[in-house]
Amino acid sequence: MKTWIKTTLAASLIALAGASTALARGGECDGFGLLGKVGWQQMSPEALQSRMTQRMDLQLARLELALALKPAQQPAWESFKSAMHERAGKMAERLQQRFKDDRPQTAVERLERMEEMSKLHQTEVSETRKAVEKFYATLTDAQKKVFDADFKLMGSMQPEGRHGGMGPKGEPGPRGDRGRG
Numbered sequence: 640m641k642t643w644i645k646t647t648l649a650a651s652l653i654a655l656a657g658a659s660t661a662l663a664r665g666g667e668c669d670g671f672g673l674l675g676k677v678g679w680q681q682m683s684p685e686a687l688q689s690r691m692t693q694r695m696d697l698q699l700a701r702l703e704l705a706l707a708l709k710p711a712q713q714p715a716w717e718s719f720k721s722a723m724h725e726r727a728g729k730m731a732e733r734l735q736q737r738f739k740d741d742r743p744q745t746a747v748e749r750l751e752r753m754e755e756m757s758k759l760h761q762t763e764v765s766e767t768r769k770a771v772e773k774f775y776a777t778l779t780d781a782q783k784k785v786f787d788a789d790f791k792l793m794g795s796m797q798p799e800g801r802h803g804g805m806g807p808k809g810e811p812g813p814r815g816d817r818g819r820g
Contacts, residue, residue, distance in 0.1 A: 687731050687735060691727045691728075691730065691731045692724070695724060695727045702786070702790065703716065705785050705789050706786060712777050715773065715774050716774065718770070719770055719771070722766070723770070726767055729763065733759065
């Protein structure tokens with residue numbers, strides 16, 4: 640079967656599964672963003688981890704189909720996939736810990752917390768970049784174009800197309816150019 644047929648068929652099945660989930664939840668499901676009226680702050684650690692894993696699996700499945708990997712590329716893909724799952728797990732743990740901790744009360748405490756989170760994020764992005772570089776080196780030129788267009792920083796809690804208020808191609812997204820506000 641041709642690759643584009645497989646990709647189209649898989650995308651249709653994924654869309655159908657998402658639509659049936661939305662209908663099963665009374666139409667209140669907004670994909671893998673927040674769960675209706677319950678935010679991720681109110682989720683149990685297990686539910687949050689499950690949700691992030693589901694979202695990660697869906698994003699990785701879409702990317703794998705789009706890349707149409709060859710058998711020789713599978714070991715590199717598995718290594719990349721493992722690194723992305725590890726990143727999502729760390730993020731879920733950090734979010735849960737953040738909501739267990741007392742909120743900073745002063746401006747100085749808030750800035751210290753922001754600085755700490757910024758350092759953690761910088762380390763995480765560096766580790767992710769290394770995993771991406773290792774996998775990216777195994778791709779053909781055509782696959783690199785697909786990867787460049789389709790790869791999102793996986794494990795993000797923001798709904799797709801809303802990173803920093805920007806759409807998928809850098810245009811203002813659904814919230815205009817207001818950023819995260």
